[in-house]
Amino acid sequence: MRILAIDHGSKRIGLAVGDTGHGVATPLKSIGAHDVFGELRAFVAKENIERIVIGMPLTLRGEKGAQAQKVEAFGKKLGSLLNLPVEFFDERLTSKMVLKDTQDKDAAAAAILLSDWLQAYQNKKT
Numbered sequence: 001m002r003i004l005a006i007d008h009g010s011k012r013i014g015l016a017v018g019d020t021g022h023g024v025a026t027p028l029k030s031i032g033a034h035d036v037f038g039e040l041r042a043f044v045a046k047e048n049i050e051r052i053v054i055g056m057p058l059t060l061r062g063e064k065g066a067q068a069q070k071v072e073a074f075g076k077k078l079g080s081l082l083n084l085p086v087e088f089f090d091e092r093l094t095s096k097m098v099l100k101d102t103q104d105k106d107a108a109a110a111a112i113l114l115s116d117w118l119q120a121y122q123n124k125k126t
Helices: 037-047 066-082 105-125
Strands: 002-008 012-019 024-032 051-056 086-090
Touching (some): 002 066, 002 105, 012 105, 024 105, 051 066, 051 105, 066 086, 086 105
Parallel strands (some): 002 051, 051 086
Antiparallel strands (some): 012 024
16 A cells, blocks of 8 residues: 655744555655645555544643644645545654755655554554
8 A cells, every 4th residue: 555644834934755565765855835735645656545544633741732733633634635645643743853954855755754654554554
């Protein structure tokens, strides 16, 4: 199953892609956070994406704050628009795990998020 991971920020959105068969996440690129739906629609069709995983920015206490509510609204709209399942996955500390000299930090954060999701997916299967 082809998966698109999204690290949603207020200015940029990081994208990564992976496959449950291989269990590998690849950072792609970042795009501007405004008017992204058309670009994501084209990408999803081109790459045969079957599921979208969006990082949920929970607080350190595991609660949803204002940014988490925005991300949730974005994900619901995207899932409806693309007619694809959208899953939210805890992204706490993924941005902190990105190396300082990484060129595209948002895409790298999306890849870390997807790697974590793929590992959890594999653990559920066994």
